Amino acid sequence: xxxxxxxxxDIAIEVKGLSYIYSRGLxxxxxxxxxxxxxxxxGEAVGIVGHTGSGKSTLIQHFNGLILPQVGSVKVxxxxxxxxxxxxxxxxxxVGLVFQFPESQLFAETVYDxxxxxxxxxxxxxxxxxxxxxxxxxxxxxxxxxxxRSPFSLSGGEKRRVAIxxxxxxxxxxxxxxxxxxxxxxxxxxxILSVVKKLKSEKDVTVIFVSHSMEDILSLVDRIFVLKEGRxxxxxxxxxxxxxxxxxxxxxxxxxxxxxxxxxxxxxxFKIDEPFRDPLIAKKEIxxxx
Amino acid sequence: MIEFKxxxxxxxxxxxxxxxxxxxxxxxxGEFVSIIGRNGSGKSTLARLISVLLLPSEGEVFVDGMNTRxxxxxxxxxxxxxxxxxxxxxxxxxxxxEEDVAFGLENLNFPPDKIRERVDGVLEEVGLYEFKNxxxxxxxxGQKQKLAIxxxxxxxxxxxxxxxxxxxxxxxGRRDVINLIxxxxxKGITIVLITHRMEEASISQRVIVLNDGRIEMxxxxxxxxxxxxxxxxxxxxVPPLTYLSHLLKKEGYPxxxxxxxxxxxxxxxxxxxxxx
Numbered sequence: 001x002x003x004x005x006x007x008x009x010d011i012a013i014e015v016k017g018l019s020y021i022y023s024r025g026l027x028x029x030x031x032x033x034x035x036x037x038x039x040x041x042x043g044e045a046v047g048i049v050g051h052t053g054s055g056k057s058t059l060i061q062h063f064n065g066l067i068l069p070q071v072g073s074v075k076v077x078x079x080x081x082x083x084x085x086x087x088x089x090x091x092x093x094x095v096g097l098v099f100q101f102p103e104s105q106l107f108a109e110t111v112y113d114x115x116x117x118x119x120x121x122x123x124x125x126x127x128x129x130x131x132x133x134x135x136x137x138x139x140x141x142x143x144x145x146x147x148x149r150s151p152f153s154l155s156g157g158e159k160r161r162v163a164i165x166x167x168x169x170x171x172x173x174x175x176x177x178x179x180x181x182x183x184x185x186x187x188x189x190x191x192i193l194s195v196v197k198k199l200k201s202e203k204d205v206t207v208i209f210v211s212h213s214m215e216d217i218l219s220l221v222d223r224i225f226v227l228k229e230g231r232x233x234x235x236x237x238x239x240x241x242x243x244x245x246x247x248x249x250x251x252x253x254x255x256x257x258x259x260x261x262x263x264x265x266x267x268x269x270f271k272i273d274e275p276f277r278d279p280l281i282a283k284k285e286i287x288x289x290x
Numbered sequence: 291m292i293e294f295k296x297x298x299x300x301x302x303x304x305x306x307x308x309x310x311x312x313x314x315x316x317x318x319x320g321e322f323v324s325i326i327g328r329n330g331s332g333k334s335t336l337a338r339l340i341s342v343l344l345l346p347s348e349g350e351v352f353v354d355g356m357n358t359r360x361x362x363x364x365x366x367x368x369x370x371x372x373x374x375x376x377x378x379x380x381x382x383x384x385x386x387x388e389e390d391v392a393f394g395l396e397n398l399n400f401p402p403d404k405i406r407e408r409v410d411g412v413l414e415e416v417g418l419y420e421f422k423n424x425x426x427x428x429x430x431x432g433q434k435q436k437l438a439i440x441x442x443x444x445x446x447x448x449x450x451x452x453x454x455x456x457x458x459x460x461x462x463g464r465r466d467v468i469n470l471i472x473x474x475x476x477k478g479i480t481i482v483l484i485t486h487r488m489e490e491a492s493i494s495q496r497v498i499v500l501n502d503g504r505i506e507m508x509x510x511x512x513x514x515x516x517x518x519x520x521x522x523x524x525x526x527x528v529p530p531l532t533y534l535s536h537l538l539k540k541e542g543y544p545x546x547x548x549x550x551x552x553x554x555x556x557x558x559x560x561x562x563x564x565x566x
Contacts, residue, residue: 051430051460051461051462052430052431052459052460052463053430155329155330156329157329182457182458183376183454183457183458184329184486185328185329185486185525186328186486186488186525186526186527187328187329187525187526188329190527212460212461213461214461215530252461252462254461256530257530257531257552258530258531258534260552261531261534261552261555261556264552264556265556265559265560268556268560270563278530279530279531279533279534279537280537282534282537283534283537283538283541286534286538286559287538287541289563290543290559290562290563290566
């Protein structure tokens with residue numbers, strides 16, 4: 001347990017002094033992470049942002065043991081990650097990782113078999129497997145009619161939702177999504193964001209959201225971490241970070257206009273209770289004032 | 291000028307899909323046109339018909355009066371029309387930046403000193419001169435995309451067709467590539483930009499909205515993005531501030547729905563408060 005504000009909250013992931021060097025010892029070795037320490041609490045949604053090459057992917061691959069710490073430690077629900085087959089298997093069930101372009105990993109002949117792959121590996125009965133598949137497909141907003149279709153006949157956004165359902169079917173307690181909306185059209189993006197919002201609201205799932213898109217980050221997460229050249233350079237509540245003009249400029253964070261409009265209205269005497277995360281919230285807040 | 295006359299395009303196998311349906315369109319020299327539409331609306335097909343990677347199933351496409359169907363026009367059209375794709379990694383062919391840029395000219399048997407001159411000029415223009423001896427994989431995503439654009443520019447095209455060139459880039463890379471596109475437009479190159487990002491479409495001079503293989507809307511961004519309900523009905527979004535003005539108007543406030551600059555919308559909302 002950890003004291004944070006007035007709340008006591010369980011820690012989901014605790015990273016301490018984590019450094020990682022690719023191709024260690026070779027002439028072109030590259031330091032991808034340098035002394036990273038962060039805490040992510042159970043049930044919260046956090047965003048990890050940073051330019052390409054800032055170390056985001058390297059960091060999140062530590063969360064389910066795809067990369068093991070070279071220096072420093074990673075604890076998940078209090079247990080330190082170690083190179084132990086049984087431990088890692090259990091860890092990967094708890095921490096679901098949705099990679100970039102996860103649809104490229106669809107392989108089965110039907111959507112059902114694709115989503116069922118993980119639960120079957122857990123040696124669950126076929127009945128339990130079915131239950132999980134039905135739950136997961138519903139969770140990503142698709143009907144059971146999709147289950148008998150080939151994943152390759154689906155649209156880009158649908159494929160990606162099936163891939164996410166495949167991770168959800170393991171019932172992870174922590175869900176890590178790496179650029180889940182990249183390359184989708186506006187509709188596909190909306191679909192993915194609403195899946196994550198739903199998960200966040202109804203379950204005790206901890207969501208870790210990696211994205212370039214400040215609009216996505218703003219609409220979803222409570223706190224953000226900014227990575228730059230392998231170091232955490234900013235950490236905080238999203239409003240506090242976006243409000244801080246110096247930080248925004250220094251780290252080239254493109255804060256969405258809609259958020260800034262809310263802050264400016266506040267300066268002009270509007271009473272704003274909720275930060276402008278999207279146009280719907282903005283409308284609600286403005287209407288209260290005029 | 292690029293001209294589409296009653297153009298349809300269908301894929302026949304494994305099953306018949308009508309991608310474009312009776313499209314008529316003119317794009318003048320010097321325009322900056324963006325094309326938006328959801329996945330499957332026919333955007334990429336339209337782009338590929340211009341660069342003659344595809345031929346229409348019905349109708350005709352002309353580039354500067356040359357019909358893309360006639361084989362003797364193929365080289366001339368391809369020299370005029372440069373095409374850039376979504377993923378720069380698929381467009382880079384060489385191990386060294388400057389060799390990659392030189393590739394097209396070498397294939398045309400250009401004299402070496404002429405190649406040198408053009409390659410240096412283009413690398414300077416896209417801002418990659420200092421990386422000319424680097425292997426491409428040392429570049430960032432945005433730099434790679436600029437390299438892909440350089441490889442096309444070296445052929446001195448009059449038309450540049452870009453199919454979602456920024457969708458895989460981070461914000462900085464995106465900004466760099468968009469600035470480069472604006473610069474090339476200013477230089478006189480006709481730009482056809484396919485994009486999912488409404489803020490990119492809104493900097494062009496003309497937005498063409500495709501829906502289900504047909505042109506749904508065609509006009510300056512200020513006019514197109516006003517039609518919030520219509521765009522949303524075909525699964526397209528509008529820029530957030532435009533959407534906000536639409537929502538406020540629906541609540542009964544006298545507010546124009548348009549592409550707003552933040553400072554202008556702020557003033558307008560403050561005015562509203564004073565008036566009420």
